[in-house]
Amino acid sequence: MAERKVTSLDVAARAGVSQSAVSRVFTPGASVSKKMAARVREAADALGYRPNVLARSLITGRSRIIGLVVSYLDNQFYPDALERLSNALQEKGYHILIFMAQGSGHAVEPVIDELLDYQVDGIVTASVGMSDELAGRCAVAGIPVVLFNRGQEDARLSQVTSDNVGGARKIAEFLVAGGHKRIGHITGWMGSSTGRDREAGFRAGLKDAGLEPVAVMDGCFERETASSVAREMVEQHQVDAIFVGNDHMASAVMDTLRYDLKLRVPDDVSVVGYDDVPLAAWPSYDLTTLRQPSGKMVELTVETLLEQIESGDAAPRKIAIDGPLIVRGSARVPRGWA
Amino acid sequence: MAERKVTSLDVAARAGVSQSAVSRVFTPGASVSKKMAARVREAADALGYRPNVLARSLITGRSRIIGLVVSYLDNQFYPDALERLSNALQEKGYHILIFMAQGSGHAVEPVIDELLDYQVDGIVTASVGMSDELAGRCAVAGIPVVLFNRGQEDARLSQVTSDNVGGARKIAEFLVAGGHKRIGHITGWMGSSTGRDREAGFRAGLKDAGLEPVAVMDGCFERETASSVAREMVEQHQVDAIFVGNDHMASAVMDTLRYDLKLRVPDDVSVVGYDDVPLAAWPSYDLTTLRQPSGKMVELTVETLLEQIESGDAAPRKIAIDGPLIVRGSARVPRGWA
DNA sequence: TACCCTGTTGCATACCTGTGCAAATCCGAC
DNA sequence: GTCGGATTTGCACAGGTATGCAACAGGGTA
Numbered sequence: 205m206a207e208r209k210v211t212s213l214d215v216a217a218r219a220g221v222s223q224s225a226v227s228r229v230f231t232p233g234a235s236v237s238k239k240m241a242a243r244v245r246e247a248a249d250a251l252g253y254r255p256n257v258l259a260r261s262l263i264t265g266r267s268r269i270i271g272l273v274v275s276y277l278d279n280q281f282y283p284d285a286l287e288r289l290s291n292a293l294q295e296k297g298y299h300i301l302i303f304m305a306q307g308s309g310h311a312v313e314p315v316i317d318e319l320l321d322y323q324v325d326g327i328v329t330a331s332v333g334m335s336d337e338l339a340g341r342c343a344v345a346g347i348p349v350v351l352f353n354r355g356q357e358d359a360r361l362s363q364v365t366s367d368n369v370g371g372a373r374k375i376a377e378f379l380v381a382g383g384h385k386r387i388g389h390i391t392g393w394m395g396s397s398t399g400r401d402r403e404a405g406f407r408a409g410l411k412d413a414g415l416e417p418v419a420v421m422d423g424c425f426e427r428e429t430a431s432s433v434a435r436e437m438v439e440q441h442q443v444d445a446i447f448v449g450n451d452h453m454a455s456a457v458m459d460t461l462r463y464d465l466k467l468r469v470p471d472d473v474s475v476v477g478y479d480d481v482p483l484a485a486w487p488s489y490d491l492t493t494l495r496q497p498s499g500k501m502v503e504l505t506v507e508t509l510l511e512q513i514e515s516g517d518a519a520p521r522k523i524a525i526d527g528p529l530i531v532r533g534s535a536r537v538p539r540g541w542a
Numbered sequence: 543m544a545e546r547k548v549t550s551l552d553v554a555a556r557a558g559v560s561q562s563a564v565s566r567v568f569t570p571g572a573s574v575s576k577k578m579a580a581r582v583r584e585a586a587d588a589l590g591y592r593p594n595v596l597a598r599s600l601i602t603g604r605s606r607i608i609g610l611v612v613s614y615l616d617n618q619f620y621p622d623a624l625e626r627l628s629n630a631l632q633e634k635g636y637h638i639l640i641f642m643a644q645g646s647g648h649a650v651e652p653v654i655d656e657l658l659d660y661q662v663d664g665i666v667t668a669s670v671g672m673s674d675e676l677a678g679r680c681a682v683a684g685i686p687v688v689l690f691n692r693g694q695e696d697a698r699l700s701q702v703t704s705d706n707v708g709g710a711r712k713i714a715e716f717l718v719a720g721g722h723k724r725i726g727h728i729t730g731w732m733g734s735s736t737g738r739d740r741e742a743g744f745r746a747g748l749k750d751a752g753l754e755p756v757a758v759m760d761g762c763f764e765r766e767t768a769s770s771v772a773r774e775m776v777e778q779h780q781v782d783a784i785f786v787g788n789d790h791m792a793s794a795v796m797d798t799l800r801y802d803l804k805l806r807v808p809d810d811v812s813v814v815g816y817d818d819v820p821l822a823a824w825p826s827y828d829l830t831t832l833r834q835p836s837g838k839m840v841e842l843t844v845e846t847l848l849e850q851i852e853s854g855d856a857a858p859r860k861i862a863i864d865g866p867l868i869v870r871g872s873a874r875v876p877r878g879w880a
Numbered sequence: 881t882a883c884c885c886t887g888t889t890g891c892a893t894a895c896c897t898g899t900g901c902a903a904a905t906c907c908g909a910c
Numbered sequence: 911g912t913c914g915g916a917t918t919t920g921c922a923c924a925g926g927t928a929t930g931c932a933a934c935a936g937g938g939t940a
Contacts (some may be wrong), residue, residue, distance in 0.1 A: 566918095
């Protein structure tokens with residue numbers, strides 16, 4: 205039923221040339237005469253020949269596959285980034301092999317092993333950390349790793365994040381300028397660098413104004429957790445503003461404030477998020493938030509990764525780019541704010 | 543810097559056995575003695591050996607890679623399905639190579655070629671159609687294709703959808719029972735089977751009640767388009783209910799009705815969606831909608847695909863599963879509705 | 881014509897694994 | 911101790927491609 209695969213040998217036979225000639229025609233930068241190229245291409249088209257990427261990778265040592273490890277896709281930020289990442293890599297002739305880090309986010313270990321089995325040229329992990337031992341295995345295998353939206357000490361790992369400390373500080377300044385007195389913070393998962401950095405920046409920003417958060421609780425990057433924590437924060441700490449660790453949780457918090465606790469946003473409580481995902485701009489939320497420029501982040505991720513893959517020995521890079529505060533209607537705007 | 547890759551030969555040498563022995567130890571179902579397996583595994587662990595999937599696929603003819611073609615991820619339905627699909631396949635030892643069909647959804651052609659280059663074992667296309675010629679190429683190559691959430695005539699293609707005609711009919715009945723008189727429909731993209739089937743089912747349902755939609759306009763599965771179309775529908779056709787072709791658009795329509803046109807939902811206009819994505823359950827939308835059981839759909843997609851891959855000559859299947867109407871608060875509920 | 885230089889081509893091999901076949905080993909029964 | 915059968919092992923090759931090396935052709939100059 206399924207026809208036998210057509211190989212470079214078939215093409216060579218039909219064109220009356222050697223197999224190596226065929227190979228060279230399909231290898232950019234190889235030495236082939238115009239005439240030869242024309243003959244081979246004609247035969248190849250007639251037979252419907254296309255080079256076998258897997259066989260090719262066996263000999264070149266490059267698979268043109270990038271492994272992507274991701275743990276959840278319900279936060280809009282990640283599908284968006286995934287789409288951009290895939291497009292950017294596709295343009296460079298690479299493709300994404302996707303791996304879900306299931307369970308409680310800690311099951312990265314077995315996933316990386318499988319990744320290595322596929323001889324990926326590089327790895328991007330989105331919102332997922334790596335053990336030192338794992339980082340070592342990748343380093344030994346010569347496979348560059350870029351942490352996307354997450355940071356880690358290990359010098360062998362590259363990372364691309366937004367300036368979480370600086371961003372959160374801006375938010376603190378904004379809330380202070382808005383005259384809020386009882387400010388709370390629902391953090392991202394404190395087991396993540398992102399969650400910790402935003403908390404640190406936020407605390408620092410308040411401290412500069414002589415303030416301190418009246419409550420800091422872990423939202424774990426989950427909508428349900430954030431909702432229940434928000435309820436507690438309002439009822440027990442009477443906050444007048446909440447900085448929520450990302451937009452995904454912030455939208456849930458706004459829903460809880462409005463529909464569950466019957467409070468007005470921002471009149472009773474101001475809410476600020478982080479990321480500026482698409483839904484932040486939807487009229488239902490109209491969320492003031494700090495934009496993580498995902499286009500730029502992806503761009504730099506690709507650049508960092510390909511640089512290491514193609515030049516072999518480029519040093520890992522730790523990149524933090526800053527993003528603007530997007531002022532919308534979910535938080536009281538300070539008088540005369542630019 | 544990067545150590546030379548450790549191969550089955552290295553393991554064989556260390557264990558003092560032949561390379562084939564090593565291969566057999568890592569091939570489930572091959573004939574190996576306990577003793578041999580133990581020796582080989584010890585040596586393999588010591589060296590950190592893992593079989594090279596690419597080299598293996600070269601000889602077995604199976605890559606254990608499934609190609610996924612997807613055109614957009616901003617509709618929550620797709621990231622959700624992608625996550626489930628990846629997990630389900632991962633469990634079976636397969637992995638997803640992702641391809642974005644960029645542009646106006648018609649650029650599937652070049653993408654499929656690239657897919658074939660990677661020797662994928664099967665293809666899943668999400669909300670993307672295929673030309674007959676393309677379907678033919680896949681059939682010739684012996685690669686099964688499953689259309690996810692989209693239908694097509696071609697007998698060589700499998701497909702898994704919800705019962706779009708039946709589902710839309712249920713919605714029509716619900717709106718009619720609710721006493722609505724001027725009912726409009728913002729369709730999904732009419733270039734897609736999904737869009738057309740839902741429209742047909744909806745029309746049929748209204749007809750059974752002696753009604754007809756007062757307006758039918760194409761929302762193209764895009765939020766912006768749906769919004770502007772909704773405005774037109776209200777202003778020029780005074781609808782009292784709108785069936786929107788999916789939840790992704792429906793949430794935008796609700797925002798437009800409420801915040802732009804200052805209408806109350808459902809008091810002034812009822813809105814019903816399709817899919818039951820997570821945001822449909824969020825209090826801000828509380829959207830009445832028809833659930834597409836994505837878990838079940840993914841399950842059947844995997845089953846269909848693997849059956850064809852592994853048994854080689856299973857016939858393509860056309861599956862349409864039906865889903866329940868989820869009644870929430872965005873549409874007037876008929877008196878005494880179960 | 882003899883010469884050299886540049887640009888093309890073919891030959892042979894390597895990449896890493898799975899598998900058919902034949903040889904080897906094992907084990908128990910006579 | 912011998913034999914038969916079942917199980918295990920090794921040998922050798924195949925799968926589809928890229929590439930170093932040597933051989934080759936072509937063309938221009940003296």
